[in-house]
Amino acid sequence: MLVERPGPTHTNFMSSISQPPPPLAADTAAGAIAADLLALLGVERVETDLEKRTFFSTDLSRRGPTAAAVIRPGDADQVAxxxxxxxxxxxxxxxxxxxFSYTGGYVPDRAESVIVDLRGLDRIVEINRDDMYVxxxxxCTWQRLYEALKAKGLRTPYFGPMSGYxxxxxxxxxxxxxxxxxxxxxxVAESVLAIExxxxxxTLLRTGSWGGGAGASPFYRSYGPDLTGLFLGDTGAFGFKTKAVLKLIPFPAAQGFASxxxxxxxxxxxAVSAIARTGIAGECYCWDPYFVKIMASATTGLAEDLKLLAGVARGGGASKVRGLFNAARLAAAGKSSFDxxxxxxxxxxxxxxxxxxxxxxxxxKQIxxxxxxxxMTASAPMAMRGTPFIDFNTPDRRRPMRNLPTHGLLPHSRLPAVSRExxxxxxxxxxxxxxxxIEVGVIYFGVGMQAVCAEPLFYWDDHQHYQHDRIAERSDLVALDEQQTPAATDLVAAIRKELVAIYARYESAHxxxxxxxxxxxxxxAAAQALIQTFKRAVDPDRLVNPGSLGL
Incomplete structure (x- = not known):
């Protein structure tokens, strides 16, 4: 039942030179432990190059103080x-x-910090078909996990974000x-059984039924209080997740699509709310006119479009004929579906x-x-399922405009008023x-039977942040003057602040x-006190991702 799968070699993380990296500044606390980090992890897992550190200290929304070092441990023991x-x-x-954070999730709040790049922990440890967990x-990326499970006729209930590539x-x-x-x-939290x-x-802590003795199985989450849930959605404020146990379901043999x-x-x-309340749609989402055009422009490039059609042909569930039929429909409709x-x-x-x-x-369809x-022709959902994880970092798919989303999760009854505001x-x-x-489009997405997400995405020209720089790890951010902020970027920030205030008035979740x-x-006040007590218990000196969650 144990399946050890080494992940891909991440050749673009560290400098290609074989010599030790430049030393950390000796007059800082981080610099003082540089030798110990190198001894613990090895030269290939410690990065102090300025350009690399700048890249890892910047997310899609901001650049923080540049971390003193970036490390990539290879297993849970090295992380701990x-x-x-x-x-x-x-x-x-x-x-x-x-x-892919756009909310400063991993951006340091001070220079004397160490960023832990967890992509070195990328193995699929166990696929347990008998007890239906992985x-x-x-x-590990969602794409790798999805492909490994699909090959065995399995899937996780939630199976990844669009950025799962x-x-x-x-x-x-x-x-x-x-x-x-x-x-x-x-x-995703609803698909989790346990974590390490x-x-x-x-300390390495395991949760749920996994938190017992050495032979404990992670098959059941709700064994006593839900300790697993305390570490989900924490944006890394409470600890470093090293392993996850996810539910499995049989890979759906048949799929239906409609637009x-x-x-x-x-x-x-x-209509989004009415359909979401039924609980029978795998995905239910709506694009406004601007976003329809954005998605149409994203599917350019002959090689990438052929790859997408091949994915649709493979994605017809158990029926190859059905998959080929869907691919033919998509090819015939072309981009006219987005007109x-x-x-x-x-x-x-x-x-x-x-x-x-x-x-x-x-x-x-009746609803x-x-x-x-x-x-209309169901081009979009067929394409999304045929190739669920799209690499937009290709020459044919890149858009030079920066984009930032700002979302709110709402009950169905409050969605119309928020949409109008x-x-x-x-x-x-x-x-x-x-x-x-500045351009803006809005997506609506049904999340379970109780919630809908409203998510405007802003697009504008800003030479400081290209989406593909965040993926390919090329960065010229070191050379930028941090004081020079384009007027458009300032305006987007102001509008997003007003947008968050709207969400707050309606008690939206995020x-x-x-x-x-x-x-x-x-x-x-009672919840804040309990949260602060828990933070002190797991991180008494508040050194784990300081500032995240407001802690």
Whole structure:
């Protein structure tokens, strides 16, 4: 039952030279432990090059103080030992996964910090078909996990974000991710049975039924109080996740797809809520007219489009004929599916049988039609499932415009009012946005049966942050003048602040809280006191990702 799978070699992490890296500054606390970090992990796992440190200290939204060092441990014991070494010397340590935070999640709040790049822990440890769980190290990408499980006829209920080509399992657990499978199964936390986490003092803790003796099985989460849940969605504030145990389900043998066009936002989001409440859609999401055009422009490049069509052909469940049929439909429709000023509702349904998938999608189609939608070729959901993890860091797919999302999770009853306020906010700033070249689109996504996410994405020109620089680890950020901020970037920041205030008035929830969304200060006094007590218990000196969650 044990499946050891070494991950890919990460050749672009460290400098290619074989000599030891430059020493850390000796007059800092981090510099004083440089020799110990090198002795513990080896030259190939300690990075002090300025450009690399700058890259790892910057996320999609901001650049923080440059960390003194970046380390990449190779297993849980190395993580625990390195964390203990740093905290014993008073040096803050920060966990980092695939690097897709846009809320300062892994951005240091001080220069004398060590970033722990967890992508060195990328093995799939055990696929247990008998007890229906998988044990995976947290640096494994969602794409690798998905492909390994699919080959065995299995899947996790939630099976990754769209960025799963690079995004890691641990990053999703820390950020509270949702997307693939989430309309039916909820966010990633609902698919977790247990975790292994390294605490500030180097203790390795296991949760759920896994937290017993040496032979304990991780098959059951709710064995006593839910200790697992305390470490999910914490944006790395409570510890370093090293392994995760996720639920398994049989890979759906059949899938159904549907897309509908709506003329206005109110009816489109009403359809999203009506469908999400049924609990039978794997994914239910709606793009506004601007985002429809953005997604159309992203599918350019002959080689990449052929790869996508091949994915659709393979993605027809148990039926290769069905997959080829879907690919033919997608090719015939082409980009005409994205034409027009429409709100596009996209739906996916999974089932063990073809008849079951057809029945599910028929129910969803009826709801969408009765809400005023016009059925169209289901190009988007077919493509999304055919190639669920897209590498946008290719020459044909890159967009030079920077983009930043700002989301809120809402109950269905509050979504219409929030949607209206969001549009009113954009209308108030329309002239200034146009003057500064700022564009915005909105996505709505059903998360489980109880919630809908409203997520505007801002696009604008900003030479400081290209999306592909965040992926390929090329960075010229060191040479930038930090005081020179484009007017457009300032305006986006101001509008996002107003947007977060709207969400706060409606008591919205957030994922990827990081150091941006208000959380701790919005909790009751009793909740704050309990959270602070827990933080002191697992991180008494507050050296694990300081500032995250407002702690």
């Amino acid at each position: 030992a390195a964390v203990k070494l740093c905290t014993s010397r008073g040096v803050p340590v920060i966990p980092r996964g695939g690097g 044990v995976v190290e947290t640096g 690079h995004a890691t399992v641990g990053g999703a657990l820390s950020q509270g991710s949702f997307f693939l499978g989430s309309s039916q199964y909820g966010p 986490v390294a605490l500030a003092d180097g 509908f066009a709506f003329n206005d936002e109110a009816t489109a989001i009403a 027009g000023d429409i709100y596009m509702l996209n739906l996916t349904a999974d089932d063990p049988t073809r008849a079951g998938a057809d029945a599910r999608i028929a129910v969803l 969408a039609s009765e809400a005023g939608g016009r059925e 969001i549009r009113a906010l954009f209308d108030r700033h329309r002239e200034a946005m146009e003057r500064n070249g 994922v990827q809280i990081g150091k941006s969304y208000p959380w701790l200060e919005t909790r009751s």
